[in-house]
Amino acid sequence: MSGIKIILDKCVGCGLCIKACPLSAIELKDMKAVIDLDKCNLCGACIESCTFDAIMIERKVIARDDISSYKGVWVFAEQRDGIIASVAYELLAKARELAKDLNTYVGAVLLGLGISAKAKELIHRGADKVFVVNSPVLEHYIAENYTKAICGLIGRYKPEIILAGATITGRSLVSRIAVNIYAGLTADCTGLDIDKEKKILIQTRPAFGGNIMAQIISPDYRPQMATVRHKVMPEAEADASRKGEIIQESFDENLQDKRIKFLDFIKETTSTVNLSEADIIVSGGRGLGEGKNFALIEELASVLGAAVGSSRASVDAGWIPYSHQVGQTGRTVCPKIYIACGISGQIQHLVGMQSAKIIVAINKDPDAPIFKIADFAIVGDLFKVIPVLTKKFKEILKK
């Protein structure tokens, strides 16, 4: 059986591994590290920390089919109503970098009905080949049918890497694909690189709400699959002179999973800007005092072209719908600017927004935890500060 071991001859009892263990599963007994196997989840953080090579994890490598025959970096081009999600263009830019290091091509996978004309856009944004599957069965996203279509393509063309946005659709789709074809999948990556020596994908992702980062590989399985967080990588620029190949594939309609039916899609009208797509978010918390004061937040947001976010407290108080909640039990967002108004900054809120590039916090309590992560901390009364900001931005943005 595989497992973790301390090599007693090498262990000097320095205790570095104890500090590194995120699960407090190591202690010193008689000047040697001892691992509590009931707590250890074999994450390997201790191995990284040990300067004496005294800890090892044994793992059996299972012989897989020849993985060297897998070529190409693929991007799942998510679309709704024929509009390609911008995260796909971010993935294409990254895919170009990875493909260059691997000396291979960039592929894009486009599924839907009547979407073939969109294939060119993907070529302009960096795809060398676009695999289009056009079928009435694929008109609306149904994970089961999309999985079957993409698994068919993977079997035929054997890509070595597949990237999808870490969106609601992306996550539910590629989780099914990875299990189906027995491939490794890493969720919500914020960094992707190629190990140039081993020619494998190194995937970096936050865990514990961004308090720690992990690097993950799937060296023995193909394709290597990852979902990628929206807005952390720049979009590929469009170049109308780029050339590429469009490959039309058919979908055998007998494969349709009839156990699930799309009935309707209802667009929510409460917010004009979608939180996960937003470059700017203005968020309101308990400090607003009552629901009607959200108007203050909405006004600033509308002047800035921003989305409206909220803390859990405002949702629980019934001031704003749950779909606006940012944080652990709400959405994780990554805008260019996050303006937190009257939000104290409980850890559950911070984990949902701390990857924002710039954080502005307005709060009257100078000890509010939100100030610890804020780039700009405004200690003051939001009822006085926000209207001034709204007015000034209205002037320069001419709204």
Place this chain on the structure above:
Amino acid sequence: MNIVVCIKQVPDTTEVKINPETNTLIREGVESIINPFDMYAIEEAVRLKENFGGQATVITMGPPQAESALREALSLGIDSVIHLCDRAFAGSDTWATSLILAKAIEKINNCDLVICGKQASDGDTAQVGPGIATHLDLPQATYVRRVDSVHLDTTPKIMVVERLLEEGYEIVELQLPALITVVKEINEPRLPSLRGKMNARKAEITVWGNKDLGLAENQIGLNGSPTQVIKIFTPPSKKGGKTFEGEPQEVANKLFEEIKDIIQY
């Protein structure tokens, strides 16, 4: 309507603190809780059972201390619990974890609906729910914010649910058996009853190891996991920001000067 809920015990993140000197997580004395999203999964299972009859079972895979999560589930109205606990499961990534849970659900037998939380608060992958559905070949609906209707008298049995999406929501019809993952909006979890707590304390907890599931050694734990963690590190901490205090007009002006270029760009 027989329901299986899959839950995970996670550290209570409200209590996760960072050691400012080493910049690492302080985990000593951190309490373990049921993953917050799984509380909504448990509540939904209890409500569906109350409305439509049947049994609600909770399963978890985890070390011996995860037993307390199962007792809490019992106190909330769950009928029975199973603890999947075996050293051979340790080191499982989402592929292997979803296989182990799927195999246990298969062994429980006669399940109409599997409910999972949207994702766990420690790993944040949202991959295990769809993974289980795939291993069991069940139709799935993720991010469910509402169960609109359940029809148990039709052949096949069906349910209609609303899925929360980035820009709205979608309504889908699923044939049972099926798997759903739920978001917070779906319900408001109840508090444990006194009687529930008493029963939970006394209850026998069934423990299954891999000898009960009979999975091949190369499909579980580290050997069955395609992904490997090669490095864990703490992200560089944010440098101290600028603080503005004073007259509202004045601080608003200062802030405006700082961010106007970024906003206009």
